[in-house]
Amino acid sequence: MNYQQIIFDVDDTLIDSxxxxNFALQHLFNAHHWHLTTKLxxxxxxxxxxxxxxxxxxxITYDELSRITFHDFLKNNLGIDVNGLAIMQEYxxxxxxxxxxxxxxxxxxxLAKKLGYRLTILSNGETFIQNHRLELAGIKDYFSLIVTSQEAGFSKPDKRIFDYFFRQTTIGPENTFFFGDGLQSDILGATNYGMASIWFNHRHRNNVLKLQPLYEVDNYARFANILSNKL
Known part of the structure; x- marks a missing residue:
């Protein structure tokens, strides 16, 4: 297969989740003088x-997740009643x-750019946050297209976010493969869309969905070797 385009996930694929x-939660708790134990x-x-x-x-929807995450967690674990959306925005x-x-x-x-691949991103996240983090990390310019679930209105593995993505690029799914750590979001989403994938399983999780990506790798050296010799 003549693969010309790679779609990357962001969190725990490019940037260490x-x-x-750790950074965000510790700073949030410090700002409110809440004690963050290892157990918590x-x-x-x-x-x-x-x-x-x-x-x-x-x-659940992304808006629901935003409202309930800290409202429910802090109430159930610390007995604190907060505006969940406001705390999430701080976080x-x-x-x-x-x-x-x-x-x-x-x-x-x-290496991938040198080999001629078009590099893109499809992330379940907020547009500003993901773009900002990629820029801070010094890798944003490697990507010719960055699509987020906030922009698309749907989250991986929903087929509609892939539909949205491919409306923004001239290279079709048959010449594209997905590289991501998320079995449920990335690999299942790509599989259901009829697209090839490589599972970046660096956390060594079990393949509970019994999916069959092209390859499974646990480090970037192995991925680089596949790019150079296999695809």
């Missing part, structure tokens, strides 16, 4: 991941400042 969450941080991570899975499965302000890249990202993007 764990580092981002782990509880938030699990809770937040479950909410994002519900979003990807269409059980996202800190989130937008975090931009630690995963190891090997820049070298691989440079």
């Amino acid at each position: 764990a580092a981002t969450e 941080h782990k509880a938030y991570h699990t809770y937040n991941q479950n909410l994002w899975r519900k979003l990807e499965q269409g059980q 996202r302000t800190f989130f937008a400042q975090a931009h630690q890249l995963l190891p090997g990202v820049k070298d691989t993007l440079r």
Whole structure:
């Protein structure tokens, strides 16, 4: 297959999600003088991941996620009643400042461009935040197209966000593959759209959906090798 275009996810594919969450949550709690224990941080991570899975499965909307995340979490764990949307906006302000890249990202993007691939992004996130973080990380200029769920009005794996994406590019899905860490959002979304994918499984999660991407890799060195020799 003559692949000409790569779609990248952002969070935990290009930018380290764990580092981002740590930074944003710690700064939020410090700003309000709330005590963030290791146990509480782990509880938030699990809770937040479950909410994002519900979003990807269409059980809640992005606006609902924004309203309930901190309202429910702080009330249930610290007995604090807050305006959930206001606290989420504070959190996202800190989130937008975090931009630690995963190891090997820049070298691989440079290689992919040298090999002639058109590099693009499709992210479940807010347009300003994702663009700002990519710029802070020094990699925004590698991408000729950046599409977010906020802009498209739909979230991965919904087929409609892929429809929106491909209306913005001249290269079709048959000449495109998706590179992302999200099994439910990225790999399932690409599979359902009839598009090839490479699963960046650097967190070593189980393939509970039994999907069959072109490849599964756990580091950028392996991905770079595939780009150079296989595709």
